[in-house]
Amino acid sequence: MEDNPFLSDEDILEISYKEKRILITNDKDFGELVYKDYRNTFSIILLRVEKNDVVENLITKHKDKNENKFIVANKNKIRFIIYNQVLWKRIYWKG
Numbered sequence: 170m171e172d173n174p175f176l177s178d179e180d181i182l183e184i185s186y187k188e189k190r191i192l193i194t195n196d197k198d199f200g201e202l203v204y205k206d207y208r209n210t211f212s213i214i215l216l217r218v219e220k221n222d223v224v225e226n227l228i229t230k231h232k233d234k235n236e237n238k239f240i241v242a243n244k245n246k247i248r249f250i251i252y253n254q255v256l257w258k259r260i261y262w263k264g
Contacts, residue, residue, distance in 0.1 A: 178202060186211050191228075191235055203239055212236055217243040 176184075178198050185192040191212040192199065200215060202208045212235045214227055227235065227242065231249075239250040 179208070182208055182210060182213075185213075189236075200239065210237075210239065212238050212240065214240040214242060217241065 178196070179202065181192065182199060182202055184190070186209045189211045191214060192210070193214045193216065195216045197215065199210075199213050203210050203213065214235070227240065227247065231247070234249055237251060241248045241250070
């Protein structure tokens with residue numbers, strides 16, 4: 170996906186879902202697609218940090234928590250939001 174800069178956010182989200190890929194981004198527009206437009210997602214990690222160790226931590230230590238989640242990470246905490254079109258349940262992990 171990163172090889173084609175002309176894909177729309179909708180196309181990227183659809184490919185991520187169909188291929189069961191984790192989408193790592195700092196683009197808040199993906200949150201709107203999932204929350205407001207009820208688009209399907211396999212997993213999204215929304216980064217609000219500059220450190221790569223947060224991403225490494227998510228991918229290695231918490232990989233079992235990443236599927237079917239919308240994840241928001243900042244320097245103080247990582248928020249795992251379980252994606253369900255009818256119900257959103259929030260699970261907090263502070264690191």
